Amino acid sequence: xxxxxxxxxxxxxxxxxxxAWTREQNERVFGRCANKNGHGHNYTLEVxxxxxxxxxxxxxxxxxxxxxxxxxxxxxxxxxxxxxxxxPEFAAASGKIPTTENIAIxxxxxxxxxIPHAKLHRIRVYEMADLFVDYYxxx
Amino acid sequence: xxxxxxxxxPKVYLSRxxxxxxSHRLHSEAYGAEENRAVYGKCNNPYGHGHNYVVEVxxxxxxxxxxxxxxxxxxxxxxxxxxxxxxFDGTNLNTLExxxxxxxxxxxxxxxxxxxxxxxxxxxxxxVKVEETGNNSFEMGESLERG
Numbered sequence: 001x002x003x004x005x006x007x008x009x010x011x012x013x014x015x016x017x018x019x020a021w022t023r024e025q026n027e028r029v030f031g032r033c034a035n036k037n038g039h040g041h042n043y044t045l046e047v048x049x050x051x052x053x054x055x056x057x058x059x060x061x062x063x064x065x066x067x068x069x070x071x072x073x074x075x076x077x078x079x080x081x082x083x084x085x086x087x088p089e090f091a092a093a094s095g096k097i098p099t100t101e102n103i104a105i106x107x108x109x110x111x112x113x114x115i116p117h118a119k120l121h122r123i124r125v126y127e128m129a130d131l132f133v134d135y136y137x138x139x
Numbered sequence: 140x141x142x143x144x145x146x147x148x149p150k151v152y153l154s155r156x157x158x159x160x161x162s163h164r165l166h167s168e169a170y171g172a173e174e175n176r177a178v179y180g181k182c183n184n185p186y187g188h189g190h191n192y193v194v195e196v197x198x199x200x201x202x203x204x205x206x207x208x209x210x211x212x213x214x215x216x217x218x219x220x221x222x223x224x225x226x227f228d229g230t231n232l233n234t235l236e237x238x239x240x241x242x243x244x245x246x247x248x249x250x251x252x253x254x255x256x257x258x259x260x261x262x263x264x265x266x267v268k269v270e271e272t273g274n275n276s277f278e279m280g281e282s283l284e285r286g
Contacts, residue, residue: 097207130156
């Protein structure tokens with residue numbers, strides 16, 4: 001089994017807010033992240049896929065194709081957007097709070113069934129160089 | 140200290156990197172001067188030397204549905220500030236109680252840091268990684284690479 005990782009970057013705005021809570025509760029739990037005017041990050045995404053090397057091509061997955069899938073399914077949707085307002089999984093009434101944890105899970109769900117010939121293994125999302133989340137598709 | 144988040148969502152791993160600078164000297168009481176020099180080389184310099192260590196702490200657990208978080212980062216940072224940076228940053232490791240009876244190699248340092256973070260009550264610490272320099276690092280705990 002070979003693991004192959006492709007990186008991508010996107011820059012987005014977000015804030016943390018639970019509609020079921022009062023302003024005081026939100027500010028106590030989320031601190032500065034609860035500012036409804038939002039703030040932003042340069043996120044780095046690492047998509048790791050696992051598979052066997054194709055004896056003919058020598059590839060686990062066609063990197064160009066993987067790059068296009070990540071671009072179409074994630075970067076074009078998230079980059080230079082306000083996650084709470086413009087990205088369906090966070091903007092809907094039933095939407096999740098766009099924490100790095102939930103972003104990693106959402107990206108997994110966006111990519112899981114889309115990658116041919118290889119299995120999605122890990123989604124790693126860096127919110128900044130010293131803070132990142134890993135998701136392996138565990139329930 | 141706040142209680143552990145009671146998440147029921149998918150299991151995620153969150154990693155945070157902390158930086159600290161400390162000096163050390165590798166020298167074992169079990170060896171004579173000659174043997175220490177042979178085993179530890181330049182790390183046995185009697186005056187010590189230092190590193191900018193990077194400590195990467197990983198917590199794992201279910202995402203709390205109300206906060207979207209696996210761990211309160213402020214709480215983890217406060218714990219690290221008090222028990223990691225407050226304890227080791229700017230120190231000579233050889234002078235500390237932890238290393239009175241063991242050589243402050245980064246292996247032993249990693250084990251000490253792992254022991255400290257097992258007392259963090261905000262989430263389960265599943266892995267500790269210590270980078271001594273950009274070229275070498277040491278890890279303890281759960282391997283996150285699932286095949």
